[in-house]
Amino acid sequence: MADHIIHKGGCHCGAVRFEVEAPSDIEATRCTCSICTMTGFLHLIATDGAFRITKGTDNLTDYRFNTRVAKHLFCKTCGVKAFYVPRSHPDGWSVNVNCIDKDTVTSLTVDEFDGANWEASIAAFNPK
Numbered sequence: 086m087a088d089h090i091i092h093k094g095g096c097h098c099g100a101v102r103f104e105v106e107a108p109s110d111i112e113a114t115r116c117t118c119s120i121c122t123m124t125g126f127l128h129l130i131a132t133d134g135a136f137r138i139t140k141g142t143d144n145l146t147d148y149r150f151n152t153r154v155a156k157h158l159f160c161k162t163c164g165v166k167a168f169y170v171p172r173s174h175p176d177g178w179s180v181n182v183n184c185i186d187k188d189t190v191t192s193l194t195v196d197e198f199d200g201a202n203w204e205a206s207i208a209a210f211n212p213k
Contacts, residue, residue: 089135094185096160096167101141103168105131105180109191113182118200120150120157124166127182127195136168136178173207 090109095102113127120126138145141160148157156170167184171177182193198206 090189092185092189093139094167094180095140096163096165096184098160098163098165100144100162101160101165101167102139103180103184104137104139105129105168105178105185106135107131107180109189110194111182111185111190111192112194112196114196114198116198116200121200124181125183126166126179128171128198129180129182129185130171130174131178131180133177136180138168 088108089106092105092107093102094105107129111129113129115121115127121128144161145158146161148159149155150157152172154175155172157166158169159166165184166181168178168180171179173179182190200206
């Protein structure tokens with residue numbers, strides 16, 4: 086995609102690294118569900134083809150709760166969740182903007198998503 090660049094990022098200790106193709110002006114979403122609120126996750130949704138784990142796949146552990154659809158991936162060493170497979174996009178990825186190296190980010194806009202009321206909010210977000 087012409088307006089996309091490759092951002093690099095990773096966990097706190099550097100054991101896990103990734104690349105994601107996205108604009109330099111990032112539009113992220115802050116979710117109010119329990120896990121996103123507690124971890125301070127800022128979502129950048131990426132397709133499977135726009136995201137790559139470049140280091141540390143063997144250093145990831147997963148956690149699933151509630152519907153067990155989302156695959157929350159954490160670094161086994163430092164505990165940071167730099168990305169995961171979200172329930173809302175099970176064929177893609179959600180990248181934590183807080184884990185992207187800042188040198189490729191020109192600007193950041195953050196929208197809110199009422200994840201505390203996930204079912205109603207996702208229905209309004211994706212009407213059938």
